[in-house]
Amino acid sequence: MFDSVLVANRGEIAVRVFRTLRRLGVRSVAVHTDADAGAPHVRAAGEAVRIPSYLDIEAVVAAALATGARAVHPGYGFLAENTAFARACAAAGLVFVGPPAEAIEAMGDKIRAKRTVAAAGVPVVPGRDEAGLSDAELAAAALEIGLPVLLKPSAGGGGKGMRLVRDAADLPEAIASARREARGSFGDDTLLAERFVENPRHIEIQVFADAHGAAVHLGERECSLQRRHQKIIEEAPSPLLDAAARERMGAAAVAAAKAVGYVGAGTVEYIVSADRPDEFFFMEMNTRLQVEHPVTELVTGLDLVELQLNVAAGRPLPFGQDDVRLDGHAVEARVYAEDPSRGFLPTGGRVLHLAEPAAEHTRVDSGLGPGTEVGGSYDPMLAKVIAWGADRAEAVRRLDAALASYTLLGVPTNVAFLRGLLRHPDVVSGDLDTGLVERALDDLLSGPAVPDEVLAAAALERMLALEGGTDPWDVPDGWRPGAHAWTPWIITPSGGDPVEVRVRGRAASARVAVGDGAPVAAALSAPEGPETLVLTHDGRTVTFTAARDGNTLWLGRGGHAWALGEHVRAEGGATAGAGGDGVLRSPMPGTVLAVKAAEGDRVEEGQPLVVVEAMKMEHTVTAPLAGVVTRLPVRAGAQVALDAVLAVIEEA
Numbered sequence: 001m002f003d004s005v006l007v008a009n010r011g012e013i014a015v016r017v018f019r020t021l022r023r024l025g026v027r028s029v030a031v032h033t034d035a036d037a038g039a040p041h042v043r044a045a046g047e048a049v050r051i052p053s054y055l056d057i058e059a060v061v062a063a064a065l066a067t068g069a070r071a072v073h074p075g076y077g078f079l080a081e082n083t084a085f086a087r088a089c090a091a092a093g094l095v096f097v098g099p100p101a102e103a104i105e106a107m108g109d110k111i112r113a114k115r116t117v118a119a120a121g122v123p124v125v126p127g128r129d130e131a132g133l134s135d136a137e138l139a140a141a142a143l144e145i146g147l148p149v150l151l152k153p154s155a156g157g158g159g160k161g162m163r164l165v166r167d168a169a170d171l172p173e174a175i176a177s178a179r180r181e182a183r184g185s186f187g188d189d190t191l192l193a194e195r196f197v198e199n200p201r202h203i204e205i206q207v208f209a210d211a212h213g214a215a216v217h218l219g220e221r222e223c224s225l226q227r228r229h230q231k232i233i234e235e236a237p238s239p240l241l242d243a244a245a246r247e248r249m250g251a252a253a254v255a256a257a258k259a260v261g262y263v264g265a266g267t268v269e270y271i272v273s274a275d276r277p278d279e280f281f282f283m284e285m286n287t288r289l290q291v292e293h294p295v296t297e298l299v300t301g302l303d304l305v306e307l308q309l310n311v312a313a314g315r316p317l318p319f320g321q322d323d324v325r326l327d328g329h330a331v332e333a334r335v336y337a338e339d340p341s342r343g344f345l346p347t348g349g350r351v352l353h354l355a356e357p358a359a360e361h362t363r364v365d366s367g368l369g370p371g372t373e374v375g376g377s378y379d380p381m382l383a384k385v386i387a388w389g390a391d392r393a394e395a396v397r398r399l400d401a402a403l404a405s406y407t408l409l410g411v412p413t414n415v416a417f418l419r420g421l422l423r424h425p426d427v428v429s430g431d432l433d434t435g436l437v438e439r440a441l442d443d444l445l446s447g448p449a450v451p452d453e454v455l456a457a458a459a460l461e462r463m464l465a466l467e468g469g470t471d472p473w474d475v476p477d478g479w480r481p482g483a484h485a486w487t488p489w490i491i492t493p494s495g496g497d498p499v500e501v502r503v504r505g506r507a508a509s510a511r512v513a514v515g516d517g518a519p520v521a522a523a524l525s526a527p528e529g530p531e532t533l534v535l536t537h538d539g540r541t542v543t544f545t546a547a548r549d550g551n552t553l554w555l556g557r558g559g560h561a562w563a564l565g566e567h568v569r570a571e572g573g574a575t576a577g578a579g580g581d582g583v584l585r586s587p588m589p590g591t592v593l594a595v596k597a598a599e600g601d602r603v604e605e606g607q608p609l610v611v612v613e614a615m616k617m618e619h620t621v622t623a624p625l626a627g628v629v630t631r632l633p634v635r636a637g638a639q640v641a642l643d644a645v646l647a648v649i650e651e652a
Contacts, residue, residue, distance in 0.1 A: 001313055002026060002071045002095065006064040007045070008085075009075030010054060011367030012383055013289075014041035017073050020305040029067045031060060035377060040369040054078045057085050061092050071095040071312060073305075077379060080288040081108060097312040099264045099287050106260040107285040111154045111192055117282050120259035122252045125271065125281040127194035129154075135179075139171045141193045148196040151175060153182035153189070159229020160185045164196060197281065199274040199433045202226065203238050204286075205253035206296045206304075209262045210311045216321045217250035218300050221292055223269075224432040225421065227344070232414075232437065233421065234292035235331040236299050239392055239430030240277050249280055256285060265289050265308050274433045291334070291384070294363060298330035298388040329395040330388045333403060333418045337380040339588075340417040341449055342495050346614045347642050348374045348589030352410035352547035352554060353531065357402035361388045364402075374411045376590040376614030382413065392430065396422055409547040409554035409561055412494065412642070416560045420444045450493045450562055452514040453537040455501050457544055458553050458564040459489040460524035461533060464507040486513075494552075494563035494643055495587065512537070563643075582649040584621050586640045590614025595636055601629045603649065610634065610646045627651040 005021055006029040007014045014030060018041070021028040030045035033053060042048045049063035055078055064072050072089050074080035074097065086101040098104070107113045111129040118124045128141035131154070142149040142165060151174055153161035161182035163174040175191065183189035202223040209215035222238035223231045237246065253268035267290045269283040293304050311317065338344045351372040356364045366383035368374075374382065385402050389395030400422045406415050421427060424440055437444075486502040493499070502513045512522040520538040527534060533544045533555070545556040553564045594611040597603055603623045610621045631648035634640060 001309065002069075004029060004067065004069045005071045005073055005097070005309070006031065006060070006067065006069035007041075007073045007075060008054065008060045008079055009073075009077070010036055010039065010041050010378065012365045012381070013075040013077075013291075013367075015044045015367050016365045017075060017305050018044040020303055020309075024306065024309070026309075029064070029069050031063050035373075035375065038371075040367055040372065043369075057082070057088050060085070061088050061094065064089075064094050065092060069094070071097055071309070073097040073308070074288065076288050076291060081286070083108070095312050097264070097308050099262050099266060103260040103262045103266075104287045107266075107287050109154055110152065110284060111190070113285060114192075114282065116259050117256040117285075120255045122256050122259075122268075122282045123280060125194040125197065125283070127192060129192040131190060133191065135172070135175050138175055138191055138193060139168075142171055143168060145193060145195050148198075150194050150196045151178045151191050152194060153178065153186060154192055155188040155190065156182065156186035161191075162229065197271050197273050199435075200224075201238075201240060201272045201274050201277075201433055202231075202269065202283075203240070203249070203272050203280070204267050204269040204290070205250050206290070206293070207253050207257045207262070207266050207268060208304075208307060208311070208317060209254075209257050209264065209266070210317045211263050211314060212316045214317045214320070215254045215257050215262070216317060216319070216324060217253050218296050218302065218324055219326050220246060220249060221290075221295055222432065223292060224434050225427065225437055226434050227437045231292065231334065233331065233333050233418065233427075234295055235329065235392070235395070236295040237326055237329065239432070240272065240274070245277060245280075252280075252282070256282065260285075262287075264311050265293075265304055274431075291381070292332055294365060294384060294386045295330040295332050298363070298386060299326045299328055300324065301327065328388055328390050329392040330386060331392075331395045331399045332384050332386040333399060333422070334381055335383040335385065335406070335408075335418070336414045337374050337382050337411050338414050339412045339495065340414055340445055342587050344414070345588040345619060346376055346380050346590070347412040348376055348614075349411040349642055350374070350549070351408065352549055353407060353545060353556070354409075355405070355407040355545065356383070357385060357405045359398070359402060359405070361398055362386070362402045363388075368408070374589075376588065382408075382411070393428075396428065403559045406559055407545045407556040407561070409545065409556050410549060412561065412563065416558075417444060419559050449496055450499075450564075452517060453535060453540070453542060454544075454555055454562050454564070455491050455493075455499055455514050456512045456522050456537050457524060457533060457535045457555060458491050458566055459501040459503050459512065460507045460510065460522060460535070461546065461553055462489065462566060463487075463503060463510070464524055464526060465530075467507060489566055492565040494565070495585075582625055582627060582651060583645055584609060584624065584647040584649070585643045586610075586612050586646055587619055587621065587642075588612060588614045589642045589644075590640060592634050592636055592638045592640060592646075593618065595632065595634060597629050597632065597647070599629050599632045602652065603627065603629060612640060612646075621646055623647075623649055625649060625651055 004027040028045045030048040051059040079085040083101040086096045089096040148166040151163040163178045165174045179189040206218040221236045223234045225233040267286040270280045272280045337347045363386040387398035504511045507524045511519040513519040523536045547554045607623045627649040
């Protein structure tokens, strides 16, 4: 075994690899950019080296040599499937904890990979994959295969450049747009055409091979719950497969690995028709550890990172295929910094409070800590929550309970959305396909954005804070000789319209009216300090976790988190301000790409004013009303936070 390993990555995967290194007694080395100098993965390592970028091959290799590391673990993403990096490590005398560069190269090109595995007898999707097909030839190939077809870039992954075509008339534009996106994302606009499998399920096989010719598979993972080709929830084993289907797919995956001289951990991905589970087709092979590897670890009892290190050190696999056993069921949910209520736009901010699940049979792989700054420079995945059960139903219940106890305040996430998805009837029954999430979005996102009790708690929290002062006249309890008057508060949920919440009395005993609703009895207390608020509202008592960031109050409960800005409205003032204030706020943290107006300009409702980009996603912010731009505090190139003011418009 190596005495020192450098991890060329960041976030939760770096922390996860360090955990195994620490258990094995191996010295660990982290690398970090300036933005990540105080990140949890830096603190988790034995020592750390600053580098300009996680994609800087020369800097990563130099860091490994300078610290005396003997091996480099790439994690996933960044340089994990970069053949130049694998070769640079070898040239420097470092062991790359991954497959040979030739295997990465063979599987990195989808056309070459498909031909290689087909020659080894692995089923592939019918299609045309000749290099250099012109637009006309590609269109003819699509018609020859038979619609619907899927156009895919030969290079890259992550769903970029993929186009589903069902109508022949749409082929020219689909080919042109797929080429543009492939060229922009990967520098290569080569496309291939494949038959589109209806009701597709995404099932992958974990394989392991050593340098002595042995190769095994560790069962499958079901990854059909996706949005925009990105996985959200994964599980092992698949509820679709029986033992015979698992063995056929596993044997084919091992054959694919052997066909390219594979060594280490790899994943062979298949597409399987939900209507014909006995029919499976090779999609691609990922030549690295997968994000979803924990579900395989929980059902096999194996540490895949430890296996990677042993194989990279030249040791043979310590077991054969007949020794692999799958015990129970495991399900994983990915926690993303994104806002489902805003079209899943990337979010960011500073972690004000973090409470991760710690129940039995529950695991969290996380790259977060209190105070962590989440920006828009890297992938929005923050953590993974994984649960094991004796059967699938128990694993799903445990995962839902774990997510309910997951509290992250300061950064909007998709945790509440994940809970809703887990409770969807088709997910509960295991009737999955890759289009399920998109079809169910309207139902999953329905319901009030902010419940009345949350808005009531926000208003009463301000009352409670002011009541703790020394001057009773500072308490806005509406006291008047003879009776209490109503104290109005304006609560502004992040991304929402202001709401008036009226309070009469004190926090411990009040009447509260939210918006146009009738007044109800309410009381708020903080028995354990300001981070825990207990609210009784209309006869129902609930507990919130709370954190304050300036004028914004964060409340968390049951996997939900709400960011609420508030202020006291002048008594007797007009109520019109509660409906919209002409302030444009950034829908995500990122960079201002363009400003399309100037102060003093007259603009129309819906007119594009500012373009913000984060994580390679552009969003155009438009004028909420017609009027005059009175304030424009941003310029092109500026960095902006979530909900930062971009412009102010006064109604004409």
